[in-house]
Amino acid sequence: MNKKNTNDYPPVNQMNQDQKVEIVMDIFSSITNKYDFLNRFLSLRQDLLWRKKTVEKMQFFKSYKFLDIATGTGDLAINTVNSHPNVKAIGIDFVQNMIDYGNDKIKDQNLKHRLDLKWGDATNIDYEDNTFDVTAMAFGIRNIPDKVKALNEMKRVALPDGQILILELTTPDPGFFKDIYSFYLNGLLPKIAKWFTTNPAAYEYLADSIMNFPTRSEFISLLDSIGLRNIKAIPLSLGICTLYIANK
Numbered sequence: 304m305n306k307k308n309t310n311d312y313p314p315v316n317q318m319n320q321d322q323k324v325e326i327v328m329d330i331f332s333s334i335t336n337k338y339d340f341l342n343r344f345l346s347l348r349q350d351l352l353w354r355k356k357t358v359e360k361m362q363f364f365k366s367y368k369f370l371d372i373a374t375g376t377g378d379l380a381i382n383t384v385n386s387h388p389n390v391k392a393i394g395i396d397f398v399q400n401m402i403d404y405g406n407d408k409i410k411d412q413n414l415k416h417r418l419d420l421k422w423g424d425a426t427n428i429d430y431e432d433n434t435f436d437v438t439a440m441a442f443g444i445r446n447i448p449d450k451v452k453a454l455n456e457m458k459r460v461a462l463p464d465g466q467i468l469i470l471e472l473t474t475p476d477p478g479f480f481k482d483i484y485s486f487y488l489n490g491l492l493p494k495i496a497k498w499f500t501t502n503p504a505a506y507e508y509l510a511d512s513i514m515n516f517p518t519r520s521e522f523i524s525l526l527d528s529i530g531l532r533n534i535k536a537i538p539l540s541l542g543i544c545t546l547y548i549a550n551k
């Protein structure tokens with residue numbers, strides 16, 4: 304499938320699960336070398352603060368191992384090993400271009416002995432039960448059709464009492480700011496992205512996928528339904544992002 308330079312991803316709520324997976328793979332393979340830049344630029348560098356907050360909340364207590372799921376170019380895993388000197392980390396992603404790009408960054412920062420990015424599917428994680436003190440996913444769950452399967456996998460590979468952290472873009476509560484944000488997401492952002500990427504449709508998909516993501520309370524119910532404990536949701540930057548924290 305090659306949709307580069309096209310504008311024809313169907314709306315998120317009309318995609319079937321297989322189509323969504325194929326489109327997500329296509330998007331991240333086609334925007335890899337602009338991904339980090341566009342993250343910083345389009346979020347006005349807020350993404351750096353959101354990952355920093357996530358890393359600050361991590362609690363390592365037994366294996367000192369961290370699994371970053373849907374790691375992309377590895378930013379969350381890189382921040383984690385830089386902030387927690389005793390921790391070793393693995394990042395998994397199902398788009399090889401993103402992994403290769405991330406592994407180059409890791410080599411440049413001399414972190415290879417503590418962090419490696421590998422191919423892996425969030426819905427079928429290739430690690431044993433009860434392995435990691437902390438598992439996390441930043442901006443990944445929105446792109447995964449079978450969220451329950453992916454969350455159960457995060458839970459399975461976490462140690463008992465281990466942490467499951469999810470960082471995800473959310474829509475702010477109804478009001479003036481939500482209207483401005485919707486205009487930015489749906490009107491402005493895809494136009495800005497057009498200047499920088501050969502696949503601007505990827506940023507229409509981004510807006511659409513955020514608007515179609517469960518609300519904060521719906522997502523908390525989902526975490527509760529898979530048996531996680533101590534669930535907290537921390538709104539960030541006026542609610543355009545939320546950090547969910549829970550324990551196994």
Ligand SMILES: C[S@@+](CC[C@H](N)C(=O)[O-])C[C@H]1O[C@@H](n2cnc3c(N)ncnc32)[C@H](O)[C@@H]1O
Pocket residue numbers: 327328331342372373374375376377378379395396397398401423424425426440441442443446447
């Ligand atoms: C928006 S990026 C987030 C990357 C990174 N976590 C960050 O903080 O910038 C989403 C990533 O999720 C990956 N992804 C989506 N579904 C996946 C799945 N089922 N298994 C593994 N990776 C997946 C994509 O390939 C992409 O690299």
